Amino acid sequence: MKEPDSEQIMYWAARIRKSDPQAFDCLFRALYPALVNFAFRYTRHKPAACDIVQDSFVTLWQKRDGIEPEKSLKAYLYRIVKNRSINWLQMHINRSEPLTDESENALKANGHAPDSQFEQKSALAESFNEWIKELPERQQEAFELSRFEGLDHNEIAGVMEVSPKTVNNHIVAALNTLRERYNNYQQNLKRAEES
Amino acid sequence: MKNKKDNPLRPYRPESENGVRFIPEKEDHQEIWNLAGMYRERAQIETTEIEDALGRVHSRLDFTDTPGKNGKAAPGEKTWLYARYLVAALALIVFGGYLLFVPVTITVPHGEIATIEFRDGSTAELNSGTSLSYNRIFFGRTERNLTMNGEAFFRVVPGSETFRVHANNTTTEVTGTEFNIRSWNSDPGSETTVTVSNGGVIFLASSEPVALTAGNQSRWNLELDAPTEPAAIEHDDIAGWRERRLIFRDQPLITILRELERAYDIRIELDVPGAETETLTAYYARPVTAASVLEDITLVKDLRYAQTADGYRIFK
Numbered sequence: 001m002k003e004p005d006s007e008q009i010m011y012w013a014a015r016i017r018k019s020d021p022q023a024f025d026c027l028f029r030a031l032y033p034a035l036v037n038f039a040f041r042y043t044r045h046k047p048a049a050c051d052i053v054q055d056s057f058v059t060l061w062q063k064r065d066g067i068e069p070e071k072s073l074k075a076y077l078y079r080i081v082k083n084r085s086i087n088w089l090q091m092h093i094n095r096s097e098p099l100t101d102e103s104e105n106a107l108k109a110n111g112h113a114p115d116s117q118f119e120q121k122s123a124l125a126e127s128f129n130e131w132i133k134e135l136p137e138r139q140q141e142a143f144e145l146s147r148f149e150g151l152d153h154n155e156i157a158g159v160m161e162v163s164p165k166t167v168n169n170h171i172v173a174a175l176n177t178l179r180e181r182y183n184n185y186q187q188n189l190k191r192a193e194e195s
Numbered sequence: 196m197k198n199k200k201d202n203p204l205r206p207y208r209p210e211s212e213n214g215v216r217f218i219p220e221k222e223d224h225q226e227i228w229n230l231a232g233m234y235r236e237r238a239q240i241e242t243t244e245i246e247d248a249l250g251r252v253h254s255r256l257d258f259t260d261t262p263g264k265n266g267k268a269a270p271g272e273k274t275w276l277y278a279r280y281l282v283a284a285l286a287l288i289v290f291g292g293y294l295l296f297v298p299v300t301i302t303v304p305h306g307e308i309a310t311i312e313f314r315d316g317s318t319a320e321l322n323s324g325t326s327l328s329y330n331r332i333f334f335g336r337t338e339r340n341l342t343m344n345g346e347a348f349f350r351v352v353p354g355s356e357t358f359r360v361h362a363n364n365t366t367t368e369v370t371g372t373e374f375n376i377r378s379w380n381s382d383p384g385s386e387t388t389v390t391v392s393n394g395g396v397i398f399l400a401s402s403e404p405v406a407l408t409a410g411n412q413s414r415w416n417l418e419l420d421a422p423t424e425p426a427a428i429e430h431d432d433i434a435g436w437r438e439r440r441l442i443f444r445d446q447p448l449i450t451i452l453r454e455l456e457r458a459y460d461i462r463i464e465l466d467v468p469g470a471e472t473e474t475l476t477a478y479y480a481r482p483v484t485a486a487s488v489l490e491d492i493t494l495v496k497d498l499r500y501a502q503t504a505d506g507y508r509i510f511k
Contacts, residue, residue, distance in 0.1 A: 028248075028252065032245050050248060058255050061256050132231065147231055179223050179227050
């Protein structure tokens, strides 16, 4: 599905503020898949991701009076989905365990296997996903929000609670790391072909 | 467009102040940016899944004040449930009756062309993405009025009621003829173009009606006071889209890209500020791939393009 542009979302935001359920439905349909994927990034558990996003929309409707028309509703939703995902994680894994790259394994050990729909397709795809996952947490977050969720710098800054300038630095750093990884990968391929 | 070296941010939309998106500066960044997009691990969420989820959200919004986890029914809620079924049944009856009087709307998916036949025997061939609506009770009985957004080729059989097509503030009236209407509200000025291939029509937009005969074309958009005078047009140009030919005559780049998006069901990002309004003429007699069209466009306009997860991106 095509992503709605920011004007469209601003229009829906204004309508939702005036209690228009149709605008709410439009916004839900447009952002639900992307937000579930975003929540899954933290939880690695699809039913939980779906619950979190639905909860967030319920809250949005209940607090629709507080929608600030000039601020990005998209950033607001990503922020609450992120916070709730992290809360969910904290409730479902031992507090002593870090919430970083090991979280997936920790969840596996607890019996939450990643959803089969998320299985990766090719070797390069797998490598790319691996490299993105191995990026430092903040770089990864900024990169994914920009590249995959289509948020602009101010929106990402709102979600991550840093300045837009920092967001940009994170993304550039992420691209540099990925470039290095990709170069190595290609060289290894070449070597494998030669031998 | 050239960037200042010290400012890696480029306005995504020149007119908006906060819409700054990341746009890779260096070529090797660009490649990684594109590759990462192609290899995105992502769950496909089906439409039915979204609707189910929306249904659950709705039921929670209507009958609970606080977001509870499992939605356990409190004792007092049972009566509410029955009331809910009653209301739903009533709504269904009212809605069913209402449906009979509401216009039906047909929308053609991107990448496809559809033909529909009306009760009076007239037909409409609809280009990708076009939507058309009419009243299912009255159409062909007491009136023949259609409303459309998009592009369609009509074959109208003679009848006692005038056949009218409303499209983005214009009306085209006919009694029996073949003609093409192109009217996308997403095109600049919501321009409407009517081209007659057989018979004649009356084209009404703003005040002055224009009579069009076979082989003639007239245009109107929000910036014109009246429709343009009828102008002769090559017969091949009329509704070339029906044979999947692509014909662009001095059209703004943005119009052309929208057309490609609909025809090929892809998404094209144009990351070159100011390029939307540049015009281009191109003609493809045979079906071609989207990539080869973009290849030509970018060559002529001195731009570059790259594949993305769901289409292409054009940049400088």
